[in-house]
Amino acid sequence: MALLSSIDHDLLNEETIQILNTKSIYSVLDFLNEDVDEIAHLTDLTYVDIFSIQQHIYQKFNTTSISGLDLYEKIKESHISTGIPRLDTALKGGLPCGKITEVCGLPCSGKTQLVTAISCNVSHHLKRNIIYVDAKNDFSGSRIYQILKETGCEEKELASSMDRIKVVRLWNMNALIYFIHELHRKESLRNCVSLVVVDSLPCLMLQHKGEKSKESIGLLNLFVNAARLVGTEHGISFIIVNLTTRWNELLVTEEDGKNVSKWVEKKVPALGKYWQFIPTTFIRTDIDKSCELKKIDISVKSSCDVLFGNTISFELNSIGIK
Structure with missing residues (x-):
């Protein structure tokens, strides 16, 4: 006391x-x-x-009292809408502010399509700035234009929405960490920024694998601490794109008293075991091959590995994700 x-x-x-x-x-x-x-x-x-x-x-x-309506408004402000209603429902309101959300899947499973659609929606509907860290060097401005054009907005509004998506190209983890610290220090850099997308983090991290594995964990830890600081202090949500890799593992089982060997496919996230405890929310993407149309299946889990809802299917089309 x-x-x-x-x-x-x-x-x-x-x-x-x-x-x-x-x-x-x-x-x-x-x-x-x-x-x-x-x-x-x-x-x-x-x-x-x-x-x-x-x-x-x-x-x-003394603690201050808060009404139910004020509490509801506060909860709403703690999330950023993705602009995709069914995904917002699965996320319990949207992307959590000040937290790290992971989007992970196999190559060509719709990860970039999803984060591109979310970026367009946040820019166009919420009128907020987005920082898009393009680590793969494949950001498509024409794709952004196409998605926004499908919304029916005028050219002037379309240009404003595109201008709110700030693309940053970085080539290594040190540059990414430095940029996140600059985002914290410079108010002009984070002006009206609600979302930071890193597409994709393994592109920067895989440079430090092998003999430099200890260094890679250290750099990843520095990035996580910087992102959490910026997120907590300024209410910015982070989307980190991760990659699922395929590995073949030789599994030996006993059948009728004999050892039987067979190869089993194993799917492993590229950022390793350390990373699995970092994001508060995990979004998993996968292509639905059973359908003639190009669809992706999305499942959402919490950091406690609690499934928020059933798998949701979305169609990939000219407006991004439907």
């Missing part, structure tokens, strides 16, 4: 506090529990003075 000496009030001077201390009144709680008549008798404080000090303590230490 806070001491009386920590209370910044004109009537609680050093002499008054010393007098109260002689009667074992040291903390704020002691002061509030003590009888008002006793305090007035010990000190030169009037009843009005004592009530004024008590009110000051209540205002400083």
Whole structure:
């Protein structure tokens, strides 16, 4: 409990506090529990003075109440809508602000399509800036134009929406970490930024695999700390694109008393075991090969590996994802 000496009030001077201390009144709680008549008798404080000090303590230490409506509005502000209603429902409101969300899948499973569609929606509907870190050097401005054009907006509005998507090309982890720190330091750089997309992090991380594996974990840790700092301080949501890799593993099983060997395909996220505890939300993408149309299946899980909902199927078309 806070001491009386920590209370910044004109009537609680050093002499008054010393007098109260002689009667074992040291903390704020002691002061509030003590009888008002006793305090007035010990000190030169009037009843009005004592009530004024008590009110000051209540205002400083009491929790403030919040209505159900205010709490609902606060919860809404804690998420960024993806502009895809069914995905927002699966995400319990949208992308969590100040947190890291992972989009992961096999090559050509719709990861870039998904983050491109989300970027367009945040820019066009929410009128917020997006920083798109293009680590693969394959960002398509014409694809952004095509998606926005399908919304039916005028050329001037379309140009404004495209301008709000800031593309940054980085080639190594050190440059990415430096950029995230600059984002924290420079207000002009993060002006109206609600979303940072890194597509994709394995492109930068795989440079440090093998003999440099320890260095890679260190760099990944530095990036995570910087991203969490920027996210928490400024309410920015991060989408990190990860890659699922395929491995063939020789599995030996016993059948009818004989050892039988067979190759089994194993799918492993490229960023390794350390990364699996970093994002708060995981979005998994996969191509639905059973359908003639090009569709992707999306499943959403929390960091506790809790499935938020059933797998959702989306059609890939000229407007991105439907």
